[in-house]
Amino acid sequence: AQTVTQSQPEMSVQEAETVTLSCTYDTSESDYYLFWYKQPPSRQMILVIRQEAYKQQNATENRFSVNFQKAAKSFSLKISDSQLGDAAMYFCASFSGTYKYIFGTGTRLKVLA
Amino acid sequence: GAVVSQHPSRVICKSGTSVKIECRSLDFQATTMFWYRQFPKQSLMLMATSNEGSKATYEQGVEKDKFLINHASLTLSTLTVTSAHPEDSSFYICSAGLGDTGELFFGEGSRLTVL
Numbered sequence: 001a002q003t004v005t006q007s008q009p010e011m012s013v014q015e016a017e018t019v020t021l022s023c024t025y026d027t028s029e030s031d032y033y034l035f036w037y038k039q040p041p042s043r044q045m046i047l048v049i050r051q052e053a054y055k056q057q058n059a060t061e062n063r064f065s066v067n068f069q070k071a072a073k074s075f076s077l078k079i080s081d082s083q084l085g086d087a088a089m090y091f092c093a094s095f096s097g098t099y100k101y102i103f104g105t106g107t108r109l110k111v112l113a
Numbered sequence: 114g115a116v117v118s119q120h121p122s123r124v125i126c127k128s129g130t131s132v133k134i135e136c137r138s139l140d141f142q143a144t145t146m147f148w149y150r151q152f153p154k155q156s157l158m159l160m161a162t163s164n165e166g167s168k169a170t171y172e173q174g175v176e177k178d179k180f181l182i183n184h185a186s187l188t189l190s191t192l193t194v195t196s197a198h199p200e201d202s203s204f205y206i207c208s209a210g211l212g213d214t215g216e217l218f219f220g221e222g223s224r225l226t227v228l
Contacts, residue, residue: 033215043204045219091156095215101147105156 002027004094006104013082014112020067021077021107023092032096034068034075039089039106048090051075079109087111115141115211119220126197127228134192134223136207142187143209147217148180151204160205163190197227 003026013019025034036048051059051068059066063083067076079086092104116139126132136146144165149157161182162170169182179201181193194201204224208217 035216037217037219042221043206044221045206045208045217047216050214050216101159101217103156106154108154 002029002094002096002100002102004092004102004104006090006092006107008107009105010108010110012110012112013079013086015082015084017082018078018080019082019109021079021090021092021109023075023077023104025073025075025092025094025102027073027094027096029096032094034066035093035095036064036066036075036077037091037093037103038086039091040085041088045091049077082111084111084113115139115209115218117143117207117209117218117220119207119223121223122221123224123226125226125228128198129196131193131195132197132225134194134205134207134225136190136192136209136220138188138209138218141209141211143190143211144187146184146190146207146209148182148190148192149206149208151206151222153204157206160192165190194225197225199227201225202227 005024032053034051037045038048039045049061049064063080065078089106091106094102118137120135146163148160151157160175163182163184165184171177184190206222207220
């Protein structure tokens with residue numbers, strides 16, 4: 001069975017500091033994608049970053065980067081220079097097959113001014 | 114990026130009535146849309162996969178007669194909560210994928226409150 005685990009229900013970070021959100025997953029698929037989605041208080045979820053499993057290079061999107069450890073099935077998200085607007089629920093997700101998504105339970109990120 | 118819009122964003126209804134929620138892909142065609150339910154401070158639970166022109170595929174434990182899904186066109190899927198009860202109160206979110214990237218585009222969500 002495919003699973004996605006986020007072991008941190010809640011995290012806090014000081015504005016301008018760096019925070020890392022953890023995610024582990026399990027899948028029997030050889031081809032899959034991993035995602036981090038952000039759900040702000042307005043509730044519409046948006047994509048933060050995507051990683052193709054076949055790519056060794058870690059994905060980066062501006063202040064957001066991932067540490068993808070395929071052998072360890074780990075996919076953490078690093079947010080640098082945290083901003084107040086980064087406060088949200090963050091969901092890690094895996095995708096394979098016909099849009100078969102598995103979401104983690106989420107990590108609530110608080111950004112302290 | 115692609116845009117998915119949901120309507121209404123909030124709805125309050127009486128127990129026993131039916132409520133329809135619409136999900137539209139505004140700038141792309143979506144042969145497949147997904148309906149999720151989200152409980153407070155919890156993750157998204159996939160309810161069903163909506164397929165244009167065919168019956169929806171429901172996840173285990175989801176009552177198909179309770180949650181009617183219709184995907185009549187390439188840009189519109191609807192979720193109808195029939196004979197709603199207070200336990201159906203929740204946040205319902207639709208999404209659609211575009212291309213082979215795996216990325217999902219989400220609607221704004223619909224908060225249903227059944228009195």
